[in-house]
Amino acid sequence: MKFLIIGNGGREHAIGKKLLEDDPFVKIYFYPGNGGTDLIGNNVKKYSSILELVVFVKKNKIDITIVGSEIFLMQKIVDIFHHYKLKIIGPHYLAAKLEGDRIFSKSFMNKYGIRTPKHQIFHNYHEAVKFLEDNNDSFAIKTNGIAYGKGVILTHNKKETKEALKMIMVKKKFGKSGDKVIIEEFLNGKEVSIISFFDGKNIIPFLSSKDYKKIGDNDIGLNTGGMGCIAPNPHMNHSIWMDFKKNILIPTLEGLILEKLNFFGFLYFGLMITSNKIYLLEYNTRFGDPEAQTLLPLLMKNNFLHMIKSPFQGKTVHLHWKNYCSCCIVISSKGYPEKYDIGKKIMGIEKLKEPFFISGARREKNTWYTTSGRVLNILGIGNSIQEARYLAYQKIKQIQFENYYFRKDIGL
Numbered sequence: 349m350k351f352l353i354i355g356n357g358g359r360e361h362a363i364g365k366k367l368l369e370d371d372p373f374v375k376i377y378f379y380p381g382n383g384g385t386d387l388i389g390n391n392v393k394k395y396s397s398i399l400e401l402v403v404f405v406k407k408n409k410i411d412i413t414i415v416g417s418e419i420f421l422m423q424k425i426v427d428i429f430h431h432y433k434l435k436i437i438g439p440h441y442l443a444a445k446l447e448g449d450r451i452f453s454k455s456f457m458n459k460y461g462i463r464t465p466k467h468q469i470f471h472n473y474h475e476a477v478k479f480l481e482d483n484n485d486s487f488a489i490k491t492n493g494i495a496y497g498k499g500v501i502l503t504h505n506k507k508e509t510k511e512a513l514k515m516i517m518v519k520k521k522f523g524k525s526g527d528k529v530i531i532e533e534f535l536n537g538k539e540v541s542i543i544s545f546f547d548g549k550n551i552i553p554f555l556s557s558k559d560y561k562k563i564g565d566n567d568i569g570l571n572t573g574g575m576g577c578i579a580p581n582p583h584m585n586h587s588i589w590m591d592f593k594k595n596i597l598i599p600t601l602e603g604l605i606l607e608k609l610n611f612f613g614f615l616y617f618g619l620m621i622t623s624n625k626i627y628l629l630e631y632n633t634r635f636g637d638p639e640a641q642t643l644l645p646l647l648m649k650n651n652f653l654h655m656i657k658s659p660f661q662g663k664t665v666h667l668h669w670k671n672y673c674s675c676c677i678v679i680s681s682k683g684y685p686e687k688y689d690i691g692k693k694i695m696g697i698e699k700l701k702e703p704f705f706i707s708g709a710r711r712e713k714n715t716w717y718t719t720s721g722r723v724l725n726i727l728g729i730g731n732s733i734q735e736a737r738y739l740a741y742q743k744i745k746q747i748q749f750e751n752y753y754f755r756k757d758i759g760l
């Protein structure tokens with residue numbers, strides 16, 4: 349079989365490695381890919397339009413395309429592929445709005461009784477500031493459009509909230525994404541991510557995980573795409589799973605079917621547990637990064653390949669997970685998620701034991717160089733989170749490059 353994986357990060361490298369583990373004879377293309385994906389498949393040159401990619405897929409007889417990165421979703425890649433009767437894993441544009449348009453997403457949650465924190469929507473800065481007049485609470489200020497993991501600002505009082513609103517709605521730090529905002533009740537609790545696979549009829553949840561979004565230890569500093577991840581999430585017990593299914597997963601499935609938002613692909617629930625209740629903060633309509641890198645090594649052989657093929661065969665799969673824990677640490681370039689240098693020589697990749705994934709590096713004449721903010725994902729797999737964490741941090745010692753940075757508290 350032939351696959352095309354869309355994206356250029358560690359998530360796409362992890363998806364490719366998993367497909368090859370399940371069947372070493374599959375042929376994988378990556379668009380555009382990175383130095384890691386180039387070692388296990390073929391990186392496809394950049395095209396100026398999705399139509400050119402369609403021509404590539406037809407010419408090379410690709411069986412299934414898997415969309416990793418959200419950037420392509422908002423460019424309607426899935427709708428275009430469907431138009432040309434090509435098989436693709438990912439949400440069509442309307443379903444992708446569950447991630448790409450937060451106001452659309454909140455209306456969907458409200459309509460189907462999906463438990464989410466209280467929130468208000470604002471179309472201009474003055475309205476939003478007026479709402480704050482008698483309000484000194486903590487909030488999550490969210491841009492309506494996606495801002496690549498950076499469009500949520502947590503505030504602790506009126507002054508901070510006003511500053512955040514000004515930055516988003518007046519100074520336009522996130523461009524048009526911040527034309528409208530949601531001011532959401534701040535929930536103090538334990539964050540959980542549950543990724544699932546939607547085969548058009550059923551939502552199949554994966555193991556729970558915990559993403560470390562902030563750049564600094566103890567969750568200090570700016571939001572990033574993710575600086576580490578552990579699975580399973582120690583805060584998910586049986587009763588919280590039941591609560592999740594009843595108040596979030598089942599009404600989501602009902603809404604997706606009634607609104608004709610069915611698709612074949614990943615659906616990510618970003619959640620918060622507080623006072624023994626679970627709340628949905630947001631959906632992402634894709635596999636998370638670094639959640640993919642953290643979860644896929646725990647999935648039993650052949651499950652992933654079967655899952656990817658299942659919707660096209662009208663089947664629903666049951667996933668089986670290894671009885672281990674996983675800890676993923678992201679090594680980044682110092683300065684990320686703001687300004688950072690690239691082109692730094694990386695030492696130690698050749699000696700790394702699996703699993704590990706390349707996020708942003710290229711290889712030239714057997715030497716590796718950094719190409720982006722997030723560079724490498726180092727994994728530890730163990731009998732407990734502590735063991736997995738220990739193994740991951742041991743492995744990191746082998747890696748060196750100028751101005752590298754990683755959080756020291758993943759899995760603590």
Ligand code: GLY
Pocket residue numbers: 497559573574632635636637638639
């Ligand atoms: N790690 C969070 C995300 O993929 O958006």
